[in-house]
Amino acid sequence: WRKLIRKYKDTPIYNFSHSQFSGLENNTNMFSYSDVSIENVNTKEILNADKELETKVFELLQKYPRSEAAMLQQVSKQLDKNDALYLGNSLPIREWDLFTDKHLSLSRVGSNRGANGIDGQLSSFLGFSHPHKRNIGIFGDLTTMYGLNAPWILTQLPQHQIHIFVVINNSGGQIFSRMYDSKTYINAHSFQFENWASLWRMPYYPMKKIEALPHTNAVVEIFPDPVESDLFWKDLRK
Numbered sequence: 749w750r751k752l753i754r755k756y757k758d759t760p761i762y763n764f765s766h767s768q769f770s771g772l773e774n775n776t777n778m779f780s781y782s783d784v785s786i787e788n789v790n791t792k793e794i795l796n797a798d799k800e801l802e803t804k805v806f807e808l809l810q811k812y813p814r815s816e817a818a819m820l821q822q823v824s825k826q827l828d829k830n831d832a833l834y835l836g837n838s839l840p841i842r843e844w845d846l847f848t849d850k851h852l853s854l855s856r857v858g859s860n861r862g863a864n865g866i867d868g869q870l871s872s873f874l875g876f877s878h879p880h881k882r883n884i885g886i887f888g889d890l891t892t893m894y895g896l897n898a899p900w901i902l903t904q905l906p907q908h909q910i911h912i913f914v915v916i917n918n919s920g921g922q923i924f925s926r927m928y929d930s931k932t933y934i935n936a937h938s939f940q941f942e943n944w945a946s947l948w949r950m951p952y953y954p955m956k957k958i959e960a961l962p963h964t965n966a967v968v969e970i971f972p973d974p975v976e977s978d979l980f981w982k983d984l985r986k
Contacts, residue, residue, distance in 0.1 A: 802850075808983050809847060814956070815980035816918055816972035817847040822958035823886070823914065823970070824848035832856035832878050836869035836887035839923045840916065844886070856881065870895030874902075874911065882910045882963060889917045890935060892944075899948040902965060912961055913950075914968045915941050918977065941969050 752761065752772060762777045764784060809818040820843050827833065833854050835841045841859055860872040870892065873885035887895075892915045902911065920936040945952035945967035953959075953968045961968060 805847065805984065808980055811983075812973075812976040812980040814973035815976040816916060817843055817977070817980055819955075819958055819970055819972050820844065820886070820916070821847045821849065823961070824852055826958065826961045827852060827854065827884065828882070829853055830855055830881060832876070832881040832883045833858070834873040834876050834883065834885040835859040836873060836885055837861065837866050837891050839888055840886045866891040866894050868895065870898035870913070871901075873913075874898060874905070877905070877909060877911055879906045879909045882912065882961075884912045884914060884961065886914045886916065889915055889937070889939070889941075890920065892941065893939070896944060899950070902948060902950075910963060911965050912968060913966070914961075914970065916970050916972065917941070918972050918974065941967055 749771075752759075760777065761772060762779065763772075764779050809815075809821055812818055813822075820840070824844070829852075831854055833856070835844055835857070837860070841861060856878060858872075858876045860869055866888075869887055870885065873883070873887075877883035892913070899911075899913075905911075917940065919938065940954075942952045942954070951962065951964065951966045953962060953966060954971065955968060956971050956973075958970070
């Protein structure tokens with residue numbers, strides 16, 4: 749967005765919207781959706797291309813089973829339709845949309861898409877949770893670090909209300925490794941969350957291979973293979 753305003757400020761922009769405002773400060777050509785007609789759309793061709801891409805993604809998930817994307821897909825296969833799912837912030841949301849089981853139909857799905865921060869995600873998950881379901885929250889490691897004190901409220905929630913904190917520990921904000929050359933943005937670390945689980949008296953399940961998710965309050969820490977994850981994204985870009 750900043751690039752559109754600054755670097756590409758002289759580039760013609762065509763904005764199709766029901767609103768009269770584009771959100772950009774430079775000159776914009778405005779069109780209402782009602783002004784636009786699309787002719788001769790080959791939907792079959794589009795659907796076939798989408799199916800072909802889905803097949804290639806599936807092949808990569810099989811090729812790199814310990815990549816972050818593949819492990820998240822394997823987590824999705826452990827969910828029951830009665831489970832409630834919360835996705836904590838950017839990367840889990842994107843990867844869930846792209847790679848997980850398309851046939852999974854859950855009773856309740858929520859998220860809190862932080863536009864400029866990752867604070868409060870674990871607390872949002874606990875507020876979102878339902879007393880008669882197994883509630884599963886999926887978070888990155890840095891997001892979890894921002895909410896280490898969130899489980900204090902667990903003792904005040906109904907005892908039959910289940911909360912499973914799934915932490916994807918890829919040793920930092922790896923989404924930035926594909927965006928910037930500098931490693932500064934990654935905020936790399938070597939922390940694990942076993943003692944955090946112990947602090948809040950929750951069972952701890954470290955997983956380098958996805959197993960069945962528990963049916964009690966717990967911390968599930970997932971350790972993707974960084975080499976396989978890197979190869980997966982490189983092959984996906986190709």
